[in-house]
Amino acid sequence: MVGKIAISVVSVLLVVGIIVGVVVMVNSNGDSDSKQPHRMPSMKMVTSICELTNYKQACAGSLESVAKNDTASANDYILAVVVATLNEVKKSSEATSKVVVDKAIDELNHVAIQDCKDFFDYAVDKLEDSISLVSGSNMQNLEERAHELLSWMTAVYAFHTTCLDQIQNPDYKSAIQNGTLNSTQLSHNAVNIVAELPQILKLFNYHPTLEQNITAEAVASAATSHHHRRRLMSDGYPTWFGPAERKLLARPRAIVPNAVVAKDGSGRFKSISAAIAACPDNNKGRFIIYVKAGIYQEQVIIKKKKTNIFIYGDGIGRTIVTGRRNFGIMKIGTMHTATFANEAAGFIARGITFSNEAGPQGHQAVAFRSVGDKAAMFDCSFEGHQDTLYYQFLRQFYRNCRIYGTIDFIFGKGDAVIQDSEIVVRRPLPKQFNTVTADGREIPRGSNGLVIHNCRIIPDKFLYPIRFQVPTYLGRPWTREALTVVMQSELGDFIRPEGWKLWDGSQNHRSCEMYEFGNRGPGARTDRRNKEFARFKVIGPNQAAKYTPGLFLAAGQWLPQTGVPFRLGF
Template identity: 30%
Template structure:
């Protein structure tokens, strides 16, 4: 069949009678077309409002189950609205709503990752590009963390470790804060677009934390978690005290004397620090040093965001912001750490054990602060625990004869949490012990604790009188910040072959 041009339209004369019939026919067709289109549009609206589920209008008021579930959260309105949009939420019970809250949050993160990736073609200056790339990486990490959390919260199953879920959710929330903070001091279209795409993500994760923490605390069996088999003591260790999963070349490296190892490491110009992410990271007998002096402000020597991370017999050297304990569960043993301002900072659940922590001589008019913990949400299972360590000055600081004040820490975020336990403190520690972040920062929501520290800097007579400061006298309370209870290290540290103390004392 050929496709030729159509011939000219042949006009025909229409009688008034034929014209009336044609107009009547067109009117009837148009009337029914309007009815059909209206019905289809109404159906689409109902379905869209119900998230694609059954075509029933969403009531203005949430169900009792949704109200009770969202009543546990810090962002109730967002919780209600997000659950109402999820298919099946109107008939769901409270246990199912926990799963749904995780699911809707993961969906929002996947969408944010997709839309944020879509603007990668835009021309950016180096600082904006660096912040943007970091944001993408952090979003991917958050999607992984939320996926693990969702797969662990199941409708039926045995009760496993809720600490895994709490850790992954806490890390996802920390990732969003880090992404946002990366654009501080910057401006422009990219920052605005990223901010718009990430809107409400932190609040959604916070709601998941609140819901899961409340139910886990009240009734652990209420929301079963998938039972994950963790590495057990002795079971996965061979006769040479190596983990059985360690490859031959990795065993050879660990067996080689440190003096015989010739490192071959290149750090890119953009990455002037050593970041470690993933799960099961181990560093042993390594020096991490940032050569930037005290005048260079933030100069991270090592950043770790890996879960079940171990740093053993390492030197971590810098000035301001030396060690970034970013997120997840971490353990440091027999390490020497040097710095000035906020030189152990971040939002991991981390224990330092048998380490030497050295304050260095800072710049003129600066104050040394050992910790700057940035817990943002009261349900995050994060904090810094310094257990059986030595808090010391470097020789140049000691020679300054008290010209520079050194504090145990200051609160970076609202729910900052740090404890010092059974540690020796030299006389360079200021009698107040702790320092405000600024003149207006609240000191009633933080948790700063000290337990049986000793030495001239451990005297507590002139310590701060903040509502959030605690002189811990209960062994039970102190035990909450040990390896066994704070990072649940007894279940995963034995497989690393690293020495650790599970409880308070031998």
Template identity: 30%
Template sequence: MKTSVNNYGKIEKQGQDEIKPRRFGKKHYMFLGLLVFFLGVAIACLAVGLGKVLSKHNGASSVQSEAKAIESICSNTLYPETCVHSLSSFPGAINASGLKLVAISIRIGMEGINSAMQSVENFIQEQGDHTVSLALNDCVELLEYSLDGLDSSLTKLLQLNSDDISDLQTWLSSSLTYQSTCLDGLDDVEGLDYIMEQGKNVSMLLSNSLALIKNFPMLVGDSESPSHSRRLLSDEGNSPRLPRWVWETEQRFLLEEKSLVPDVVVALDGSGNYSRIQDAVDAAPQSNNQSYVIHIKAGVYEENVIISKKMTNIVFIGDGTKSTIISGSKNVQIGLSVYRSATVAVDGNGFIARDLSIENRSGPKKMQAVALRVSADQTAFYNCTFKGYEGTLYSHTFRQFYKECTIFGTVEFIFGNSAAIFQNCSLVALKPLPGQNNTCTAQAKSDPNQNTGFSFQKCKVDGTPELLSTGNFSTYLGTPLKQYSSTVFIHSHLSKVVHPAGWLTPNKDLLLDEVFMGEFQSEGPGSEVSERVNWSKQLSDKQASSFNADDFISASKWLPLTHIKFDEMP
């Protein structure tokens, strides 16, 4: 049977009972088989585990009252009509508990993504334009990653630990970000009206699931409320708390204060195990629960490096930011998407890098050219330098941490929709092209329920001597990319390069009262706020404290093991 999404994201009856397998190449069949199998097991487990709760509701409430319950739950979403239609049409939803309704909502989103992927793949087969085909293939990959986030969320729902809510919100936020990135990449492609409309419907489904997760405590009763009984490894002896991706494993690097002992060495002169970084990455164990340390000796490595989704817990250690340099030159001018232009692309969770530089040497005339793209959870960077012009650091999605790093650029040189904290970092503006406005950040939060944003704490905003010598060096702290963009500068030093307005008003139709761009107790000649744009904010103590490392990126769950020190409060 074929699954389709009609208006309001409603799953048609012919797609309620099963999801048609997508026609992929051989490498996809195993993934899809496991996915479909897992979905069946997950929903079956939910049905069994919640049997008592469901039986209590069945017979005690009428169909009419249960329908009103769905309407009540959906009233907290951005798209309540879509929510009601999609949930009411799903078998068993009318009598389901709050918990199972959340699971059903996620399942419906997964079905919608599968249908959208089928449409995109069908269009690829009919497409003769190479550039368009690249964008469509990007979209397929992004949708697969979106599915992965939903898959993780559905799994976590079965465990119901109280401090898993932030993980659920993170994974659903990332799924929506991947979906949005897909649609952004197809925005200028003609003839995709049906796919774009279908994609927007799926975005509404994901948004509704995210809203249900954010309001999770209000949706469930005491019998379904998350348990506080999770047993941490720190309860067993003196081991520090471990992040999810290393639970029940030994971390010889992360648990020891001793000098790092690399698993492999990369050296251009042939003195190591490999002369190319990518070869060392490819040789690492896949889906690894232990850190895999790659020492990259001094040298300029002219290559593009991809840390794929299966390459987890990879650690890059360089010989210093002026000694170990990874250099690339991909850019959008040669027909690549921004997503594909990165010199180093990180998709594997748990990635750590320190003491090295990553650059995109394309130059200012090549438009967007990414040095580093990070699309992975619980990643950390210490004493790293990222060099580029437009779009240097693509902080795409998930939770990220940067400490004592330096980022160079011109236009929107830190952008994306992650939850990222930058502590003691330097943002250095370069000389832009004539007519360009230097903007440090361009955050892309598209939904108010996403737990994403950029937080710069004790950072420095400055310009290069070349920029300062021009006398026309105005640089903005940022500009909003999406409706709910969120960026804050806290206790930072803002030099004279910062424009008195502080923030750049975008040339797009956004409701600026919905964006969250603010400052808190910064200092320096650029910190004077009397001429700031009226839609920016001066944060209260409470607002600033909400960006602390624990609340914003769950830092204490994983950062201690990286041995990168962090300040808990801004």
């Protein structure tokens, strides 16, 4: 990850120089003195916006053109930020294409470089989506969709860092790092700017109405007054589902799928991958795949153009997708070990077991990986050991699921909420420990992080007899700015009193954010939590409300006015 740097006095002077140069350039165009007052807001606007960023010189440069326009709107400034980032990402993609690794000699790094190219393609897609969003919005719409824009910008930055994380050869890594420096800085800036979008809009004298300004306090208050419904959303589905999706999930037997998969040949397809291939690219409607009971030994990858797939099976333990790909034995990169990978927006799954059977000796061995935005998984089981569930990027919701593993088995850089689920800790190899989570948030103002809400964390039957002999923690910080929230959950007696484990060889515990709220059970006592975690807190209801789906995933803004009741808070 490209580290944060302190801005030196020299850098600040350079920024001021750029801004002054912009103003002088405008003056030299022959404008009369009577227009001087109208130019000052532009200069102040650039200063105010760039003050939010870590890379101020890059920020000022990205806003240079719009600063010349005295009538520029808030949308113009945000658009300039996104366009500048897009232009640099395209250059980064070109630079990455020039790094060639012989697959026959070094397959691991060859694949990693190819992944970088794919990540920059994803980044271009999200930036182009962002341009469309900003261009087609007035200030009210822009404010209402600020969280969505922030999630996309956060992912764009994470694409950069994940690219570098996967490259092991220092020469290749250095070449990619140098070629992507500008886009890394601009995408980092974009996250910080979009995160403060409501404040930026106020600079243009736009103030949201009371109805639009949903606060954590309001959510917490509403949740408290409706405590009798606090464990369940009214119908158990994520708040962005419309009536059609709810009907599909409520009565899957009553629908006619677009594709049926069956091992015995009773369906149109015998493999899940073949059924997915039948989905039209950039599908606007819902493509429904029914996978009959059976064990499907295949690696399934839903590519990004296969949008809006709903896949359902005959239930946990009946419809099983399984594989054995792993890093420990096979030396396959972590993301490519996934038995099932979703890279498309709008993915929904229900009633399926996703498994990686590599065992603890396989080390990193992913059962399920998700990149696509607005992914929702219900009544599913994710079974593995190390690195079972990879919430890699963007918004994800898990409900009424089971998740099994040992080390860092729920990890990623996305925006994930796991609600009303069972988290089952397994027995690791001798002398190993267990860590339930490993979040990878990288920018404090970013949208990402992991929330475990109203779940049960328990040992499986093989760990149970020796559960006090194997150190088991709620998690550890993968990155310096990791964010993990465990709230209103039942914690078994095998959770270590210190709760959170240091990431060996790092200082991540000094700056990460690990929060707990309203947990229960013998493992929920917090008086002996690890004091080395400088920012660990037992938070109250107002702060905890920020991590409910209504605010953390902005779910309430995605729900159309269908009349279907739902719960934003606890």
